Amino acid sequence: MSDTTATTIGATTEPEGPQLLSWDSRARRVVTIYVPLACFLVILLFPFYWMGITTFKPNSELLNYKDNNPFWISSPTLDNIRKLLFETDYPRWLTTTMAVAFASTALSLVSSVLAAYAIQRLRFRGSNYVGLAIYIAYLVPPSILFIPLAQVVFQLGLFDTPFALILTYPTFLIPFCTWLLIGYFKSIPYELEECALIDGASRLQILRRITLPLAVPGLISAGIFAFTLSWNEFIYALAFISSTEKKTVPVAILTELVQGDVYHWGSLMAGALLGSLPVAIFYSFFVEYYVSSLTGAVKE
Amino acid sequence: MATVSIRSVRKAFGSTEVLHGVDVEVQDGEFVILVGPSGCGKSTLLRMIAGLENITRGEIAIGGRVVNNVAPKERDIAMVFQNYALYPHMTVRDNMAFSLKLAKAPPAVISDKVGRAADILGLTPYLDRYPRQLSGGQRQRVAMGRAIVRDPQVFLFDEPLSNLDAKLRVQMRAEIKDLHQRLKTTTVYVTHDQIEAMTMADKIVVMHAGNVEQIGAPLELYDRPANLFVAGFIGSPAMNFFKGRVESGAFRFDGAQLPLPRAAPGVNGASVIYGVRPEHWQLSADGIDAVVHVLEPTGSETQVMARIADTPVVCAFRERITAQPGESIRIAPDPALVHLFDEKTGVRLN
CATH class of the missing domain: 2.40.50.140 (Nucleic acid-binding proteins)
Structure with a gap:
C-alpha cells in the first residue's frame, strides 16, 4: 500500500519510467481532456465567431480577402446593424417571433403536462397506445404536414396571422414535450402521489402541489426545447405568412435580406446574431435545471 | 380510533388472484401486524385498506363503515410508506402540515398540531429542514409525524423499518411501540421480519401465498403454530x-x-x-x-x-x-x- 502511494507521488513530481502518464499527470490531462475540449470548442464556436465578425465588417472588407485578413476586422462598423434595425422591419419580426414562440411554447407545455400526466399516472385503458400515437404523430415531417395544415389554416381564416403559427407549432411541440415529460414524471416516485391522495389531495391538487414542483427541471427543459424549436421553425412560417411585417426572423432574413441573387451578408449575419441572442439568454438562465433534468431523477 | 374488518377479501390482477379470501378482525386500539414472505399479498392487503388498490371481492369496513368504494382521503387513515414518501420540495414543517392545509385547518391549529407531533417525535430542531438534509431515522420520524398530526382512526405502516440499519431498526421499533401505547390508535403494520412482528404486535396475522395461515398473539403463534408454515416462519433460528x-x-x-x-x-x-x-x-x-x-x-x-x-x-x-x-x-x-x-x-x- 505505502509502496504504491510512493510510486504515484514519484510519478507526478519526477516523471520517469513506465508510470510517466499516470492518471493525474498534467500531460495526460492535457492530451485526454483539454485538447479534445479545445477542438470541440473551436468547431462549435467558429460559426458564431464568423457571424459576429461579419456583422461588424464593412462591405469593402467583407468582399476583399486579398488585402484584408478574413478572420479579423480592420475597421469595424455598425452600418449593418443600423441598416437592419432602421431600414427593415427587423424589430417587428423579432417581436412577432418572440410572441409566437412564447405563446406556442406555453400552449404546448400546458397541453403536454396534462397529456403526459394522464398517460403516465392515470393509466386509463389504452393509455400506452395513446402515448404511442402521440409519438407517431411526431414522426410525420412538417414538410408533409404543412399541406393539409394549410387547408385548415385557410378555412379557419388564420392565414397571414400569428395565430396560424401559434396554433400549428404545437403539432410538433406537443408530441415532443409530452414524451419528454412522460419520462420525467416516471422518475417521480409514485408513492408521493399515493401519500398525497391519502393526505386528502385531489388529482389536480396533486398535479399542482406535488408533481409539478418536482418536475420543474423537466418543464424547463421541455420549455427550452419548445421555445428553440418554435424560434427556429421555418417551413410553417414560410407557408402561412405572406406580409413582410408579419414574418418571423428566420423567414424574414432569408426572404427580405436576399434580394434576387444579392446577399446582404452583413445584415444577414447581424439578423442571425441578434436573432440568436434571445435564445442564448433564455438558455443561460435555466442551464442548471436543464442539465439536472437530463442527468438526474427526483431524489428525496 | 376504530375497528377494521376484512371480510372474505379477494384481489386479482387480471386473471392472477393474489389474495384468496382473507378474513381479519382488528379491534379498536389494537396493534396488528401482517407478516409473511415477499409476495404473500400482505402489502396488497394494506393498500386495499388504504384505498390505493381496488377490492376485487369481499369487503373492508373501518369503524363499522364499509369502505370498498370510499376514496382514500375519506377513510380517515394515515399511512407510512416503506421509502417514507416525504415530499422532497417541502420542509419538515410543510410535510407534516400538508394534510391539514388541504383540509383548510386554521393556521393556529396547524402550527399547534405540528408543534405537538414534532415534540413527541423529537423533531422540533429539524422543522425547517428539507428531507434530504435528514438522516434515515429522522425521515422515518417525519413520516410518522405526518401520520400523527392527522389524528386518524387507523395508522397503516408498510414495512417502515426496512430501509434502516439494524441498530436504528431496533430503536425505531421501540419508538413505534411506545407511540402506539401513548396514542392507542388502531394500527395495521406490514413487515416480512418476524422479529419485528413478535416484538411489536398485539396480534399477528401470518400470511402465505395469498392466504392467512394463522392469526394470534405473538406467543400463541410461537407456542402453538397451527401448521408447518407458521412453525417454520415464526422463531429465529427456525424450528x-x-x-x-x-x-x-x-x-x-x-x-x-x-x-x-x-x-x-x-x-x-x-x-x-x-x-x-x-x-x-x-x-x-x-x-x-x-x-x-x-x-x-x-x-x-x-x-x-x-x-x-x-x-x-x-x-x-x-x-x-x-x-x-x-x-x-x-x-x-x-x-x-x-x-x-x-x-x-x-x-x-x-
Missing part, C-alpha cells in the same frame, strides 16, 4: 423438522427415536413431521447422539449446528458448550414443547 413415523409410542426417523409430546392422541402409525425449536433442546445423558459441525457462541447462548444421523439440526443452549466440531453431544427435546404436524397437510396434530 428443526424431522420427517418420520410414529411407532409404538415414539417418533422414529433415520434409525433414531425421539419422545412424543403428551397430547398427541391417535397418531400411532402415522407419517408425521416432528418439530423442535432450537432453544427447546437440552443436553441430556439419555438423549440421542448429535455430531457437532459448527459452534456459534453469542455470549448469552451458544448455537450449535449438528447432525442427527443425516438430518441437520440447530440447537441453542444457555450453558457453555465445550464440545469441538466433529465430537458428539447427547441431546433431547423437552417433550412438552415438541410439535407434531401431518406430513401431507402440514396441519398441527398435538
Whole structure:
C-alpha cells in the first residue's frame, strides 16, 4: 500500500519510467481532456465567431480577402446593424417571433403536462397506445404536414396571422414535450402521489402541489426545447405568412435580406446574431435545471 | 380510533388472484401486524385498506363503515410508506402540515398540531429542514409525524423499518411501540421480519401465498403454530423438522427415536413431521447422539449446528458448550414443547 502511494507521488513530481502518464499527470490531462475540449470548442464556436465578425465588417472588407485578413476586422462598423434595425422591419419580426414562440411554447407545455400526466399516472385503458400515437404523430415531417395544415389554416381564416403559427407549432411541440415529460414524471416516485391522495389531495391538487414542483427541471427543459424549436421553425412560417411585417426572423432574413441573387451578408449575419441572442439568454438562465433534468431523477 | 374488518377479501390482477379470501378482525386500539414472505399479498392487503388498490371481492369496513368504494382521503387513515414518501420540495414543517392545509385547518391549529407531533417525535430542531438534509431515522420520524398530526382512526405502516440499519431498526421499533401505547390508535403494520412482528404486535396475522395461515398473539403463534408454515416462519433460528413415523409410542426417523409430546392422541402409525425449536433442546445423558459441525457462541447462548444421523439440526443452549466440531453431544427435546404436524397437510396434530 505505502509502496504504491510512493510510486504515484514519484510519478507526478519526477516523471520517469513506465508510470510517466499516470492518471493525474498534467500531460495526460492535457492530451485526454483539454485538447479534445479545445477542438470541440473551436468547431462549435467558429460559426458564431464568423457571424459576429461579419456583422461588424464593412462591405469593402467583407468582399476583399486579398488585402484584408478574413478572420479579423480592420475597421469595424455598425452600418449593418443600423441598416437592419432602421431600414427593415427587423424589430417587428423579432417581436412577432418572440410572441409566437412564447405563446406556442406555453400552449404546448400546458397541453403536454396534462397529456403526459394522464398517460403516465392515470393509466386509463389504452393509455400506452395513446402515448404511442402521440409519438407517431411526431414522426410525420412538417414538410408533409404543412399541406393539409394549410387547408385548415385557410378555412379557419388564420392565414397571414400569428395565430396560424401559434396554433400549428404545437403539432410538433406537443408530441415532443409530452414524451419528454412522460419520462420525467416516471422518475417521480409514485408513492408521493399515493401519500398525497391519502393526505386528502385531489388529482389536480396533486398535479399542482406535488408533481409539478418536482418536475420543474423537466418543464424547463421541455420549455427550452419548445421555445428553440418554435424560434427556429421555418417551413410553417414560410407557408402561412405572406406580409413582410408579419414574418418571423428566420423567414424574414432569408426572404427580405436576399434580394434576387444579392446577399446582404452583413445584415444577414447581424439578423442571425441578434436573432440568436434571445435564445442564448433564455438558455443561460435555466442551464442548471436543464442539465439536472437530463442527468438526474427526483431524489428525496 | 376504530375497528377494521376484512371480510372474505379477494384481489386479482387480471386473471392472477393474489389474495384468496382473507378474513381479519382488528379491534379498536389494537396493534396488528401482517407478516409473511415477499409476495404473500400482505402489502396488497394494506393498500386495499388504504384505498390505493381496488377490492376485487369481499369487503373492508373501518369503524363499522364499509369502505370498498370510499376514496382514500375519506377513510380517515394515515399511512407510512416503506421509502417514507416525504415530499422532497417541502420542509419538515410543510410535510407534516400538508394534510391539514388541504383540509383548510386554521393556521393556529396547524402550527399547534405540528408543534405537538414534532415534540413527541423529537423533531422540533429539524422543522425547517428539507428531507434530504435528514438522516434515515429522522425521515422515518417525519413520516410518522405526518401520520400523527392527522389524528386518524387507523395508522397503516408498510414495512417502515426496512430501509434502516439494524441498530436504528431496533430503536425505531421501540419508538413505534411506545407511540402506539401513548396514542392507542388502531394500527395495521406490514413487515416480512418476524422479529419485528413478535416484538411489536398485539396480534399477528401470518400470511402465505395469498392466504392467512394463522392469526394470534405473538406467543400463541410461537407456542402453538397451527401448521408447518407458521412453525417454520415464526422463531429465529427456525424450528428443526424431522420427517418420520410414529411407532409404538415414539417418533422414529433415520434409525433414531425421539419422545412424543403428551397430547398427541391417535397418531400411532402415522407419517408425521416432528418439530423442535432450537432453544427447546437440552443436553441430556439419555438423549440421542448429535455430531457437532459448527459452534456459534453469542455470549448469552451458544448455537450449535449438528447432525442427527443425516438430518441437520440447530440447537441453542444457555450453558457453555465445550464440545469441538466433529465430537458428539447427547441431546433431547423437552417433550412438552415438541410439535407434531401431518406430513401431507402440514396441519398441527398435538
